[in-house]
Amino acid sequence: MPRRRVTQADVAALIGVSQATVSFVLSGRTPSGVRISAETRQRVLDAIRITGYSANPVAQRLAGGHNQILGVFTYETTFPSGGRDFYGPFLIGIEHAAEQIGVDLLLFTSARVVEGSRRLTTSGWQRLGIADGCLLLGQHEEQAELQHLLDTNYPFVFVGRRESEGGRLPYVGADYLSGTRRAVLRAADMGHRRIGYVGARTSDQPTRDRLAGYQAAVADRGLHPTYIESVDTARVVAQIAEQSLSAVLLAPENDPDELRLALLEMRIRVPEDLSVLLLGQPHHRLPGPTRWSGFTIPREQMGSRALLLLSHLAGTLYAGTSSPGSPVLGGGRADPDLHQLLECTDVAGETLVPPNGRGGAGTLTRSSTILEPKRTHA
Amino acid sequence: MPRRRVTQADVAALIGVSQATVSFVLSGRTPSGVRISAETRQRVLDAIRITGYSANPVAQRLAGGHNQILGVFTYETTFPSGGRDFYGPFLIGIEHAAEQIGVDLLLFTSARVVEGSRRLTTSGWQRLGIADGCLLLGQHEEQAELQHLLDTNYPFVFVGRRESEGGRLPYVGADYLSGTRRAVLRAADMGHRRIGYVGARTSDQPTRDRLAGYQAAVADRGLHPTYIESVDTARVVAQIAEQSLSAVLLAPENDPDELRLALLEMRIRVPEDLSVLLLGQPHHRLPGPTRWSGFTIPREQMGSRALLLLSHLAGTLYAGTSSPGSPVLGGGRADPDLHQLLECTDVAGETLVPPNGRGGAGTLTRSSTILEPKRTHA
DNA sequence: TCAAGGCAATTATGCGCATTATTAGCAGCT
DNA sequence: AGCTGCTAATAATGCGCATAATTGCCTTGA
Secondary structure, three states: OOOOOOOHHHHHHHHOOOHHHHHHHHHOOOOOOOOOOHHHHHHHHHHHHHHOOOOOHHHHHHOOOOOOEEEEEEOOOOOOOOOOOOOHHHHHHHHHHHHHHOOEEEEOOOOOEEOOEEOOOHHHHHHHOOOOEEEEEOOOOOHHHHHHHHHHOOOEEEEOOOOOHHHOOOEEEEOHHHHHHHHHHHHHHOOOOOEEEEEOOOOOHHHHHHHHHHHHHHHHOOOOOEEEEOOOHHHHHHHHHHOOOOEEEEOOOOOHHHHHHHHHHOOOOOOOOOEEEEEOOOOOOOOOOOOOEEEEOOHHHHHHHHHHHHHHHHOOOOOOOOOOOOOOOOOOOOOOOOEEEEOOEEEOOOOOOOOHHHOOOOOHHHHHOOOOOOOOOO | OOOOOOOHHHHHHHHOOOHHHHHHHHHOOOOOOOOOOHHHHHHHHHHHHHHOOOOOHHHHHHOOOOOOEEEEEEOOOOOOOOOOOOOHHHHHHHHHHHHHHOOEEEEOOOOOEEOOEEOOOHHHHHHHOOOOEEEEEOOOOOHHHHHHHHHHOOOEEEEOOOOOHHHOOOEEEEOHHHHHHHHHHHHHHOOOOOEEEEEOOOOOHHHHHHHHHHHHHHHHOOOOOEEEEOOOHHHHHHHHHHOOOOEEEEOOOOOHHHHHHHHHHOOOOOOOOOEEEEEOOOOOOOOOOOOOEEEEOOHHHHHHHHHHHHHHHHOOOOOOOOOOOOOOOOOOOOOOOOEEEEOOEEEOOOOOOOOHHHOOOOOHHHHHHHOOOOOOOO
């Protein structure tokens, strides 16, 4: 057993052929009119088995080939120490898919951190090249960086929907829009008429999608939209009371447990006085005992689907020595859809019930005692 | 701006020197009597700044250098989907350290899975070479594989203690032994005389360490050791009653909440009738509401310390263009300790109280009603 | 008998960098 | 002048693989 790793040259020498022949057999491709006889091919394969040869991914990559490594770039720290981790579920899916298709995952943890989020600067850039392609997770991407990505023709896939001119950014996202829409309809069908939306007024895609879904569904049912910006919990509670809402949709940046407590202080019970629908898993802390109604994002599935898509785009799929020779040039000339939207999973939960007193709001008396919040809002 | 990435040759051409000169300036090393004048060095550095050059990690590695990539090999799936993840906390620490020292993390998710655990087979083997070194996490390692690792002189570090002849396996572990010892002493100092140990009878290092700690502490205090093997919860409960224990140490493979419930069925309340000390975070499911006494493993710290150690061993630490030229050959000729044991963190918790009726066990009447368990044990 | 053409493979080259071996230039000395 | 010794750099090589360019051989047709 040689201490040095076995190379294609070793394999070739063993059966008296050239290194190039081994390479051709391995890749299955023969770009320049090269032919390998069935017999030679078999001898090479045997020699590979005997020597236990396995390609050096580094050399493969340097020579312009693929190396079965896919990158994962997270704009924020991948594994946050405080509270629940946001990327965890995605990574579970990603890892699962990676295991399935036999690729390694490269986490770009070395990227420079600017203003709390990682950046794809020139230096970070070069490092991407190690992998055949890269998954991008997080919200803080910059336009310039994306442009660069597109320009270089490097395969990448966003986890999470990304609108772009010409639909040039590939992504695997969750369908917040129809999820939110269904949430509204569920409440409406149960008799709720005053259904509010509580969330941050940011311009990220998920927020836009949720708002669009809310708006559309409310219009559908001839209801009146009520937007509540969630900066200060006390304020949110006050507004809910003022507007005598009987149900609210809660964007995931809210902390539902905190809100519930604050509501309780104002004698508004969930769900007896107020139904609550969660639009995705809350970002904050660990889940409490409450089974919130609403929907969840299929994060694991998003992760694995994204990796699969990326793998297609990167052409990282001839794996073993099996298939005859799928074309692996270009970038994603095959079928996989560049824009995949996954359905959100509705959760029945226990916080959606018919409106109080079966009439609708029944909140008039309550609201009168509540209009002036005791808390000062900083 | 050239579409192609900037290479050392480009930088060199810009100021009219050779590619080798650039390489020398970058690495700071001059193995064979090569000298670079301060002036030239400065010009090179300027050119690098101007062009935005950044090394190609792939080429670096192929040419026998380091590439600031450290591998992470987990014998089990890194991100388990069922229940709580075991590696998570380690990874948090690992990532944090990686970010600090500016290295990327390579997850070997492509390794073949044999009998439910990943293997470092020959093929998996080759892939390790991509990284400068590798972290190993998990219990299912094989002797042969480890031998191979040592033979090839590839830098690696175990997360978790590993005994080995000659102490050749580098690791960063938790001091289960003294942690367990302290747990016993805490109970004894509170008046407990009958302190049992509940755990699996496996031969892994943590179990051996815990048992050693238990044994030593019990002997210290002149107590009698009671070992209870945890296969069937009902049986465990029965034995606890039979032996009229007033406190038990619970190895982390037990599910404390489940045990507590089972105990309750036998009218044994925790902690009134039985004090319980947890020897590390339970492997199973999410933490319940109970604040268990005992200790926790500093998993995050283990992760980051391990990565730091690995980084030393791999010589992955000249980073920027700063230091004059630290020796980077050999393997870990510096100070970092190859065997690091981290102290476990004691947790006061609410399940350790003085023994019932201040006398010791006070369990005689209780045990008589309990001796025959109602459950059949499969 | 010789060119044309297909087959089966080989040789050559380069990816970007680290590193060894080598060279050019010059001062100081005998 | 010629040699040594020193500084400051360059040229050359190889890592292991992918791939373009090329070669040798054999069959076929005229």
